[in-house]
Amino acid sequence: MTAFALTEGQQQFVAHVRAVAVDELRPVVDAGEEGHVNRELLKAMGTHGLLARLFPSASTGRPAAAMDLCLMREALATVSTEAETALALQGLGSYPFLLSGNDAVIDTWRPAVVSGDAVAAFALSEPDAGSDAAALQLEARPDGDGWLLHGEKMWISNAPEADIYVVFARTTPDARARGVTAFAVAGDAAGLGGEHLDLISPHPVGRLTFEGVRVGPADVLGEVDRGFTIAMRTLDLFRPSVGAFAIGMAQAALDTAIAYTKQRKAFGGVLSDQQAVSHKLADMATRIEASRLLVYSAAGAYDAGADPAEITRRSAMAKLDATETAQFVVDAAVQLVGARALQRGHPLEHLYREVRAPRIYEGASEIQRTIIGRSLTR
Template sequence: MGTFSLEPDQLAWCAELRDHAARRLAPLAEKSEPGRVNRPLLTELGRLGLLDRLFTSGALDLCLMRESLARGCTEAETALALQGLGAHPVHAHGTPEQRARWLPEVGAGRAVAAFALSEPGAGSDAAALALRAEPDREPGASGAEGTGGWRLTGEKRWISNAPEADFYTVFARTAADAGARGVTAFLVPADRPGLTGEHLDMLSPHPIGTLTFDGVPVGPDDVLGEVDRGFRVAMGTLNLFRPSVGAFAVGMAQAALDATLAHTAERQAFGGPLSDLQTVRHTVADMALRVESARLMVHAAASAYDEAPDSGDVPRRAAMAKLQATETAQHVVDAAVQLHGARALRRGHLLEHLYREVRAPRIYEGATEVQYAIIARELYASHGEATRP
């Protein structure tokens, strides 16, 4: 395992990112249309070189980016993370042609990427996908040369950046009754015939929607990785991004803690500042304890991934970091709202914003209950290996 303390250059970079988030990115985020992709924000992320770093950085750097941006502008953090989630399978498993076509556009903020895994009946149980990839007997149906393509039929739901993305990493069933072993990942440009979508109105106004596939043509040149091995693509992506979801949560929790320190030191009540009250001081100390503990778990999981991404220990550490950090953030933000009182519930207040933002990470990329299941599965698997004669 790597060190648990950051180097001076890493700390300086995090401070620079927080400054960018507050000065350059937050003003663009304020101009967002609720529930829609903010392309000017993506362009600025590209101009700052942060989107390109999605493909050149390790897991720890990704976590540092997400936490630092979240402390100053959650919209910028989310925009960056969704680009990474949608495009990482192309970076890791795409052909040279696929990478050359899309990654420079993603890095510049000109192309919007999306990760299309969840379905109406397959969220936490990702292996239960129902989107069908049926053999296409018509030559050249995908627009590529040769035969051997498929037609995608079904629906995806809860897809971030849908239906506005320029391309989707889509997971579809190519082998019936094969569970996780019969799923294939495809790169599907948004202009393919038969692909439509709708926006969904969510608690936190992120771009998210549904996708309907009505015989959408794809070919062998659209496959990411290997046929019937797409579940590995999905899980490999989630093993990288789950700790960074934790980093996002830590960033929100730290922002809430910072605001609470400032508020309780200034707010007068009962003859002095709130910070003079023992119950307030204990609450703030507990918040700080939880934030720092979660941060250390996130850094440990990211360091483990950077040292050995294919290690059997990575899924457990990723699940632990994601679970601990997202649950911590929910608790810390709620405590911050309580100490701020009614002002924190007013529309436009930082904590009102964080209170809406902090709920979803406990669900997406594997709900808390799924993370418990992963942790237990990996622990019992390791125990079995250790005790096997």
């Protein structure tokens, strides 16, 4: 890829993903239930090879290139945000154990995640540790050669229905980021409970409770007390792709607004003839393209093995700008289409509900600005 255009191969890949989404995934999405894991959707993604693209190397289990991940998420989001989110959560929930798990953990869970038979989840946030993730308090109490987990996690996507959770727990008190360990925890582990949370997002989000959930040395991902690094490395990969998700939503909203304003009769012509309307469309399209290039830049830096500090900064810029752009574009599209865009079931009504959360999760916009600012003045 150049700085300005996708290669022919990348364009063909995007076209393929969109075609699968339209022909194969959207009908399965429509048959699902909002707020719950759509296991048939995950199976369809596995059948058509999309989940395998998250982990292209069978020999190493390495995750997808950041660019591939971004292209998949953007392409899916223009067709179905539910399909996009289902794919993204499989990646987010499994990348940490692919990055740092032992062979037994990888061999157990990777094939099931790729086929869509197992649902993965990333469990970092807590009631009092959201943006300040290093303040997490889920306690890992020593127990023989292992630990017992006590506490709770909150705002966890795919909870409480996931089959495998990557859980970040405190193994050293009062050490903030230096005292956190990542564990692989099966969804049916004794002492693990949970409940759904009723949010406006169409995908499942829940609370998890840990009442003496036992984890042993084989469940540790990476090193004891070094789990926070795994969380941050995971977010460095997925933050640009959150931007890609946002760009996909924004593009869908723009396309809807263009189609509507070109046929809506008003003031002796069509609505798009009005300069106020055409200028708004121009602003929407320009901001989308600028954000898309930031996302590509961040993904390219990750794939090129740039300095970790540069990767973190570019990832933060991409997520910040793209999610803020998507909020602007979807809101502007609703304004142009008018009251019908607020009717339940309208594409823009769905996007209007969906677009708000990405400005919060995986690091709120304010946190991204803090990361960028510190990188400039360090």
